[in-house]
Every structure is written in C-alpha cells, then in structure tokens.
Amino acid sequence: MNYNKGILLVLISAVCYGFIPIFTLYAYEEGVSTLDFLFYRFLVATVVFFLYLLLRGIRIRLNRAQVFRLFILGGVFNLLQAIFFVAAIKYISAGLNTLLFFIHPLLVALFYYFRGEKLSRGTAAAIFVSFGGLALVLGASLGMVNSLGIVLSLSAAVCYTAFIVLGNRLVEDIDPVVMSTFISLFTVVSLFLLSGIDGGLGTPATVKGWLAAAGCGIVTSNIALFTFFAGITSVGATTATILSNLEPVTAVVLSALLFSQRLTGMQCWGGALILAGGAVAVLSKKNTAGEDSS
Numbered sequence: 001m002n003y004n005k006g007i008l009l010v011l012i013s014a015v016c017y018g019f020i021p022i023f024t025l026y027a028y029e030e031g032v033s034t035l036d037f038l039f040y041r042f043l044v045a046t047v048v049f050f051l052y053l054l055l056r057g058i059r060i061r062l063n064r065a066q067v068f069r070l071f072i073l074g075g076v077f078n079l080l081q082a083i084f085f086v087a088a089i090k091y092i093s094a095g096l097n098t099l100l101f102f103i104h105p106l107l108v109a110l111f112y113y114f115r116g117e118k119l120s121r122g123t124a125a126a127i128f129v130s131f132g133g134l135a136l137v138l139g140a141s142l143g144m145v146n147s148l149g150i151v152l153s154l155s156a157a158v159c160y161t162a163f164i165v166l167g168n169r170l171v172e173d174i175d176p177v178v179m180s181t182f183i184s185l186f187t188v189v190s191l192f193l194l195s196g197i198d199g200g201l202g203t204p205a206t207v208k209g210w211l212a213a214a215g216c217g218i219v220t221s222n223i224a225l226f227t228f229f230a231g232i233t234s235v236g237a238t239t240a241t242i243l244s245n246l247e248p249v250t251a252v253v254l255s256a257l258l259f260s261q262r263l264t265g266m267q268c269w270g271g272a273l274i275l276a277g278g279a280v281a282v283l284s285k286k287n288t289a290g291e292d293s294s
Contacts, residue, residue, distance in 0.1 A: 006234025009227040010243040016224035018250025021094030023216035024086050030209035034087050036202050037213050039191040042184050044217030049181035073166050074186030081159035084152045091149025098251040099271035100153040106130040107161040126280035133273025136266050176229035245275050
C-alpha cells in the first residue's frame with residue numbers, strides 16, 4: 001500500500017468515527033439504552049467482519065498470546081472507551097464530548113515519556129497548550145453542563161489511549177481485518193456478560209433505533225476501525241493520529257447541522273488549543289524520531 005492511499009484510509013476512518021455521537025443521539029431519541037446500543041452496534045460489526053473474512057477466504061492465524069492481547073484490546077479498553085464516550089452524550093453535547101475526548105494524543109505522549117522516551121521542547125509545549133485549552137473548555141462549561149459528562153468523556157480518552165498504545169504494537173504482526181474482527185468480537189462478548197449483570201439485554205423498540213445501532217456498527221466499527229488499522233500500517237502511528245483530528249471537526253459540524261448544538265466561543269478556542277496541542281505533540285515525536293535515525 002502506498003503512502004497516499006494510507007492517508008486517504010485514515011481520513012476516511014476519522015470522518016466515519018465522527019458519526020458516533022450522531023448515531024448515538026438518534027438511538028437515545030428512540031429510547032435505546034447505552035448497553036443495548038453498543039451491543040447491537042458491535043454485534044452487527046462482528047457479523048459483517050466474519051462474513052468478509054469468509055467471502056475473501058482470509059485465514060485466521062493467531063497464537064494464544066495474540067488472542068489474549070486482542071481480548072484486552074477489545075474486551076477491556078475498547079469496551080470501556082465506548083461505554084464512557086456514548087454515556088457522556090447523555091450529559092454534554094456531542095461536540096463538547098468529542099473535543100474533550102481528543103485530549104488522548106496528549107495522554108499518548110505522556111505515556112511514552114514515562115516509559116523513558118525523551119520529552120522534547122515541542123512535546124512539553126504541547127502539554128501546556130492542551131491543558132490550557134482544556135481549562136478554557138471546562139471553565140466555559142462549569143455550571144452549564146453536568147460534570148458527570150465531563151468525567152465520562154475524559155475517562156473515555158484515557159481508555160482510548162491504552163487502546164492506541166496496545167493496538168500499535170499488535171497491528172505490525174496481525175492482518176488489520178483479522179485484528180478488527182476480534183476486537184469487535186471480544187467487545188460483543190464483554191458487553192453480553194456486562195448486560196447480564198445489568199439485568200439483561202433489551203431490543204430497540206423502533207426501526208429507527210435498529211437503524212441507528214446497525215448504521216453505527218457498519219460506519220464506525222466496520223469501516224472506521226478497519227481503515228484506521230489499514231492506514232496506520234502505511235503512514236505510521238504519528239501521522240495517523242494527526243489526521244484523526246478530522247474526527248472532532250466532523251462531529252461538531254454534524255451536530256450543528258442535525259441537532260442545532262452550538263459551542264460557545266470560549267469552548268471553540270479551548271477545543272482548538274486541545275487539537276493543536278495534540279498535533280504539536282505527535283509532530284514533535286516524529287521529528288525527534290527522525291533526528292535519532294539520522
């Protein structure tokens with residue numbers, strides 16, 4: 001796969017992920033619960049992935065260690081970030097939720113710093129810029145939205161950070177389609193077990209509710225998940241993370257067009273700083289890697 005195709009795939013992934021809040025809001029309007037929505041979303045995605053593997057004749061070759069790591073990736077990190085992110089939309093707007101969630105590039109940079117990587121000036125500057133943006137967003141939101149929504153959104157960002165770190169390790173050795181298939185499968189299994197504790201699964205009561213869950217599965221769990229891991233193998237994790245900043249832009253634009261949700265000027269500036277800080281962090285990491293290899 002060439003570099004330009006990899007860029008296109010990651011951009012497609014970012015746009016598709018930006019539809020998550022939209023499908024979620026439609027599901028909530030039809031009375032679908034958070035767990036039910038996520039279960040049917042990932043169930044549809046899992047079925048589609050396995051049908052694709054069958055039709056293309058792709059063989060599954062995984063050792064026990066890889067299966068275990070895929071379970072952690074899908075059954076723990078992907079599960080938690082999905083639950084937290086979708087649940088947050090009950091309390092804060094889709095745009096604000098996505099902007100807060102996109103603090104995860106900064107968290108990735110901090111993770112690798114504490115793992116022993118050198119913290120460049122650019123990364124240090126990005127930390128201050130991102131936290132400054134977060135302060136603006138939170139400062140403009142206090143008293144206007146439920147603080148639980150903010151906590152849920154930031155929790156989703158932490159879980160997604162772990163998802164990216166582990167996923168970047170696995171994608172080098174596993175076919176992106178196989179990897180995406182088992183991430184969805186283990187997410188469904190964990191959601192089913194969790195629903196048993198919560199009193200069991202329900203079913204959407206309307207066609208619109210079913211379409212929201214199924215549409216989210218195909219657009220954000222099939223297309224977005226596969227194109228991200230397929231693209232990252234060509235462009236690398238750093239470039240893929242930068243290009244993924246198109247996701248919150250998509251979510252904010254769609255929320256404004258479809259639900260008339262608006263952010264204040266201070267929130268917009270804060271969100272811009274968060275995205276800028278994340279971009280500076282990953283660009284700085286890329287430049288540092290280039291200097292080390294020269």
